Amino acid sequence: MPSPAVPATLPPLFADWFARRGWTARRHQLEMVAAAEAGAHALLVAPTGGGKTLAGFLPSLIDLAERGPRPESGPGSGVHTIYISPLKALTTDVERNLMTPIREIGLNIHVESRTGDTKVSKKARQKQFPPDILLTTPEQLALFCAWDGARDWFADLKCVVLDEVHAIWSGKRGDLLNLDLGRLQSFAPDLRRVALSATVDDPAMIAEWLAPGPSPLGGEGGPEGRMRGLAASSLTSESPNESRAPSSERLRRPPSPPRGEGIRIVKGDPGAPPVVDVLVSEGHVPWAGHTGQHAIPEVYEAIRRSGMTLIFVNTRWQSEFVFQRLWEINDDDLPIALHHGSLAAEQRRKVEAAMARGDLRAVVCTSTLDLGIDWGDVDLVIQLAAPKGASRLVQRIGRANHRLDEPSRALMVPASRFEMLECQAAREAVAENAFDWEPHHTGTLDTLAQHVMGVACSEPFLMDDLFAEVTGCGPYRELSWEAFEEVVDFVATGGYALRAYDRFARIVKDRQGRWKVRTAQIAQQHRMNVGAIVAAGTLNVRSARRRGGASGGWVGGHKIGEAEEWYFEQLTPGDTFVFAGRVWAFRDIDGTDALVTPAEDKDPRIPSWGGSKFPMSTSLADRVRNLIQDRDHWRVLPPDVQEWLELQESRSAIPDAESMLVETFPRGNRHFMVAYPFEGGLAHGTLAMLLTRRLDRLGVGPLGFVCTDYSVCIWSIKPMEGLDWDALFQPDMLGDDLEAWLEESFMMKRTFRNCALISGLIDRRRPGAEKTSRQVVFSTDLIYDVLRRHQPDHLLLKTARADAAAGLLDVARLGQLLTRIAGRIRPVALTRPSPFAVPVMVQIGRERSPGDAAEMILDASAEALIAEVLDEDPSPLGGEGRYEDR
Numbered sequence: 001m002p003s004p005a006v007p008a009t010l011p012p013l014f015a016d017w018f019a020r021r022g023w024t025a026r027r028h029q030l031e032m033v034a035a036a037e038a039g040a041h042a043l044l045v046a047p048t049g050g051g052k053t054l055a056g057f058l059p060s061l062i063d064l065a066e067r068g069p070r071p072e073s074g075p076g077s078g079v080h081t082i083y084i085s086p087l088k089a090l091t092t093d094v095e096r097n098l099m100t101p102i103r104e105i106g107l108n109i110h111v112e113s114r115t116g117d118t119k120v121s122k123k124a125r126q127k128q129f130p131p132d133i134l135l136t137t138p139e140q141l142a143l144f145c146a147w148d149g150a151r152d153w154f155a156d157l158k159c160v161v162l163d164e165v166h167a168i169w170s171g172k173r174g175d176l177l178n179l180d181l182g183r184l185q186s187f188a189p190d191l192r193r194v195a196l197s198a199t200v201d202d203p204a205m206i207a208e209w210l211a212p213g214p215s216p217l218g219g220e221g222g223p224e225g226r227m228r229g230l231a232a233s234s235l236t237s238e239s240p241n242e243s244r245a246p247s248s249e250r251l252r253r254p255p256s257p258p259r260g261e262g263i264r265i266v267k268g269d270p271g272a273p274p275v276v277d278v279l280v281s282e283g284h285v286p287w288a289g290h291t292g293q294h295a296i297p298e299v300y301e302a303i304r305r306s307g308m309t310l311i312f313v314n315t316r317w318q319s320e321f322v323f324q325r326l327w328e329i330n331d332d333d334l335p336i337a338l339h340h341g342s343l344a345a346e347q348r349r350k351v352e353a354a355m356a357r358g359d360l361r362a363v364v365c366t367s368t369l370d371l372g373i374d375w376g377d378v379d380l381v382i383q384l385a386a387p388k389g390a391s392r393l394v395q396r397i398g399r400a401n402h403r404l405d406e407p408s409r410a411l412m413v414p415a416s417r418f419e420m421l422e423c424q425a426a427r428e429a430v431a432e433n434a435f436d437w438e439p440h441h442t443g444t445l446d447t448l449a450q451h452v453m454g455v456a457c458s459e460p461f462l463m464d465d466l467f468a469e470v471t472g473c474g475p476y477r478e479l480s481w482e483a484f485e486e487v488v489d490f491v492a493t494g495g496y497a498l499r500a501y502d503r504f505a506r507i508v509k510d511r512q513g514r515w516k517v518r519t520a521q522i523a524q525q526h527r528m529n530v531g532a533i534v535a536a537g538t539l540n541v542r543s544a545r546r547r548g549g550a551s552g553g554w555v556g557g558h559k560i561g562e563a564e565e566w567y568f569e570q571l572t573p574g575d576t577f578v579f580a581g582r583v584w585a586f587r588d589i590d591g592t593d594a595l596v597t598p599a600e601d602k603d604p605r606i607p608s609w610g611g612s613k614f615p616m617s618t619s620l621a622d623r624v625r626n627l628i629q630d631r632d633h634w635r636v637l638p639p640d641v642q643e644w645l646e647l648q649e650s651r652s653a654i655p656d657a658e659s660m661l662v663e664t665f666p667r668g669n670r671h672f673m674v675a676y677p678f679e680g681g682l683a684h685g686t687l688a689m690l691l692t693r694r695l696d697r698l699g700v701g702p703l704g705f706v707c708t709d710y711s712v713c714i715w716s717i718k719p720m721e722g723l724d725w726d727a728l729f730q731p732d733m734l735g736d737d738l739e740a741w742l743e744e745s746f747m748m749k750r751t752f753r754n755c756a757l758i759s760g761l762i763d764r765r766r767p768g769a770e771k772t773s774r775q776v777v778f779s780t781d782l783i784y785d786v787l788r789r790h791q792p793d794h795l796l797l798k799t800a801r802a803d804a805a806a807g808l809l810d811v812a813r814l815g816q817l818l819t820r821i822a823g824r825i826r827p828v829a830l831t832r833p834s835p836f837a838v839p840v841m842v843q844i845g846r847e848r849s850p851g852d853a854a855e856m857i858l859d860a861s862a863e864a865l866i867a868e869v870l871d872e873d874p875s876p877l878g879g880e881g882r883y884e885d886r
Helices: 012-020 027-037 052-065 088-105 120-128 138-145 172-187 203-210 223-227 247-252 293-305 316-328 345-357 390-397 417-431 445-458 463-470 481-493 520-528 565-569 618-629 631-636 639-651 681-697 736-744 747-759 773-790 795-808 811-821 835-841 861-870
Strands: 041-045 081-084 111-114 133-136 159-162 192-197 263-267 275-278 308-312 336-339 362-365 378-384 409-413 507-509 515-517 538-546 554-564 576-579 582-590 593-598 660-667 670-675 702-707 712-716 825-829
Touching: 012 052, 012 088, 027 041, 027 052, 027 263, 041 052, 041 203, 052 081, 052 088, 052 133, 052 159, 052 192, 081 138, 088 111, 088 133, 111 120, 133 138, 138 172, 138 445, 159 172, 172 445, 172 463, 192 203, 203 263, 275 417, 293 308, 293 316, 293 378, 293 409, 316 336, 316 362, 336 345, 378 390, 390 409, 390 417, 409 417, 417 618, 417 639, 445 463, 445 481, 445 507, 445 515, 445 520, 445 747, 445 795, 463 481, 481 507, 481 795, 515 520, 538 565, 538 582, 554 565, 554 582, 554 593, 618 631, 631 639, 639 835, 639 861, 660 835, 670 835, 681 702, 681 712, 681 736, 681 811, 702 835, 712 835, 747 773, 747 795, 773 795, 795 811, 835 861
Parallel strands: 041 192, 041 263, 081 133, 081 159, 111 133, 159 192, 275 409, 308 362, 308 378, 336 362, 378 409, 538 593, 660 825
Antiparallel strands: 507 515, 538 554, 576 582, 582 593, 660 670, 670 712, 702 712
16 A cells, blocks of 8 residues: 555644754654554655654554543553564663653653563563553563453554564564464454564565455355365475475465555655775785684774774674674774673673763674664674675664764675675665565464464464464465364374373363363463574584494593584584584484594585575675676776686686586596585585585585585585586475485474474473473474374474475575576586685685684685686795685
């Protein structure tokens, strides 16, 4: 629904306040007031600094100011507006800013926040005496909806404001939030939904997610629904490469209603364009690397010349690394702080308070400070290493200045020549106000199971009624009756294979045919475990020995160190990797221990990857491919990067957007293949795993691989020239090859554990106790094995498979790549590595040493490799061969 042509006018009380402040209400703020007057839901997309949050609250403030005295009880005494933020820290900041107009206008409006950090006594008081405006998080809203008596508590609710909606809508937190919005809409039918964001590429898609309404299949429950179409692929498919439903089923479906029907989309006027510079350190961009270590002295000088500076990096490890390097050269004793999600909450709050007071000159931070918190006068934002997405870069740039009519200043620091291309592409996307594309998202069933349980904890429900409510929620509009029945049965029994175990029976039917929670204790356990966030775990890496001889299992010995769980999920027994300066063979996972033995082969098969946790976005990858193939576009790049591109063109070929370049060459006693998909680290890692399986069957003898966001490198015993490349890269590798890998790896067990926790099948917290990670892993591994044997089509197994395909493996993006390049492989046989091959090849032998702040160590052959490409004699590196960015 377009914005109205004539915006509303402000009541005199508010118009006078704007005038006293020397402000004029912006057009989009007035249009949000007009949308409220029309009773319309609204999505506001406006740049940072344009008063989005005030625009979201303004209709509520006006309504509350005109309400008159608030009754102590009965109609009109409940909460009026709920504000929901994806970050706890954002609720505190918004509360502080919201109180300014309330206090200065003299409004009798009570505002409170409620997060996981709120005291129990305050939460209990809020239940008895709700504020007019409550600022909270999605997890707390899920807890609200599981309250006994929630329907009465929310009866007076008039508006829900969702801030930073782009950061939450497309994941499981967004699924749960949308389901809870459906609950609130049933409690208060006239409730208005308002969403705010600065970085939405497709407002209609967000509007479709936000809008309440019936299912395109009719929105009716009961047996008649059994004949409707199937649910989306992530709800029912047996494997991630299956289509959504048989074509005959898809053809029988009625067309969906217009996207976002009933949502008024309001777009703010663009602000002053940001000033985005790219740092070229001493006129030189390194060949390889991803930490930006080479530019730390110049980053420090930029801090010295500026006021408050935020230095964004992409991983917690990198933030620790950069923070240490800055302090090593901090001769001026500038107050520089660190902020990331692994720090204790108290430490983060201290840093945030110091930022708000203006006591700091710089903060090294991760995505914990991406979102719209106004931390005072931030003068400069530095993006150290490539941003991986235009939307993320815009969010981070928006932390500087925070005033719409004045440009924000940002400095990007590429860590390598490929990153220089990515930074330039991102810079141009920002200039064009082009954000990253978002894929369509379908709601997950483990999240729905948690919601069904929460509804039963709040009040008994009839299946027909709840089905109609759920299919009125954006992510679940295509949910079939069969899938919904399966979810309810899962909550009631655990599923066919588990129904004999009483502890999995959580809801029962009463005499009226309504489902309700079985016991008060089960309801309490559910409330202690709500939410869709499962923290990433680490495993102890332990040396192993055989139990009971050569044919026995493995038993762990002394601890070597710790590493992220996700890394070991992709391994299969026998895979070799580098850790703590040695090559190890992976043997097994036992609880929270990864069991390893010294490897006989000193050439590791699997890389130890310490790169970005964010893969390069699809839209940014397209821009990089287009930049590389456009020779005229090279002129905007630094001279040494232009020379690098020209050298690549003369020695090999320049990749183009319609095909994929594959280079082969010998080096030493190994044979190498380097491909350039430009599809991001997740998709590349999956591709490399599947390619090595195929090369194994072909007798090539693959020895290992490494990946970057731009390329994949595989090395082998035998030459790879002359292979049938089109056959090797056939999309059918996402069939049996993917299935075989998933069967052998531990990935599915770990993904299943997350689904079991979210669905409530296993709970981590109980009254007076909390399960250890080992206890959770032991419980879920047992259940996983039972279901694999006795009910392989169990709801949680299907959900875990879809999660692995979408998140850990990026199968959808890999499938799109394989389809795009089918029959379009460009093989180039070389006698030595190409310039483009250097950044990925220097990662061979890299590892993350034990300790979160350890340096990245590269093999000393990096110097020789670059010299080899340049036809120069290699210079001895000397010493230990420490080499970070080159």
